[in-house]
Amino acid sequence: MSASLSVTARRLAAAVLTAGALAGAAAASASADNGTRLHRAQVEISDVQHSLGHDNRSNRSLNMEWVDVTNTSHRSVNLDGWTLSDEDGRTYTFRHYRLEGRSTVRVHTGVGRDSGTDLYQDRRTSVWDRHSDTATLANDHGRIIDTASWGNDRHAPSRGNDRHAPSWSNDRRGHDEREGRLEGRESRHEGR
Template structure:
């Protein structure tokens, strides 16, 4: 094969790839740009056990688990956890070690490596239905979990 023929074949291949990318839906194209994260949402305790009396004990019994399934630590600084009503918790500097989890409690408390608190005085997660969405510090959706009817 001549160099000219190889150049033409390569150009056709690049053009075909460009057409394929342009014909993808925007959501598919955007998803392909976001690298897969080892950070996932684990168990969600959206219905605090007992009466919903807005006590700190009850508020802190409502929580979301964020887990690092990967082999190395991830800094969650600037990441957000949001419900469908747009209540947003922004992680301060939190280095989540490999294969470790942190619980994000609704109420007030002292942050540690295993538990962080949104410092709210009212419930966030709806008992009947809601969606927890975790975004990285660039606003990319990393994980989402829903329950109930939507």
């Protein structure tokens, strides 16, 4: 009797250990899966206003040229080291800036005092070409997060990831009354 009791006890112990291991693995997997899906940050270029006219050197005019960067998630994102650049390679680097969840920061071209909602590139000349250009937002590892393009005669080769491609032309499609601001853009985001 003791031999059959010993075999049964071993089988029961093995079944309990296996069930416990499976339950633990399932719980760990569910926990990791929820953390990734629920808290993934999404940052995008939400609006652009390029140069409005011939006056592209006064600070007032330069600060009317801007790019809005929006965090659509609920969690804040550290933008330290992220970059915003144009087709000609002019680049603004975010320094010590955290974009709160569900908020937008406006990056102006001209000189100004940085705040929680407005940042300034401190440039003395216009960055964004009014006829055609592409604004590119990249993270601190150089990965392209989003782009916004305008104009029919873009001179840069297609990057395959132009997220916003309104057809700006002289017939004012895609412009608002101030001319130069993207409006009603189609948006699609990769890598999220």
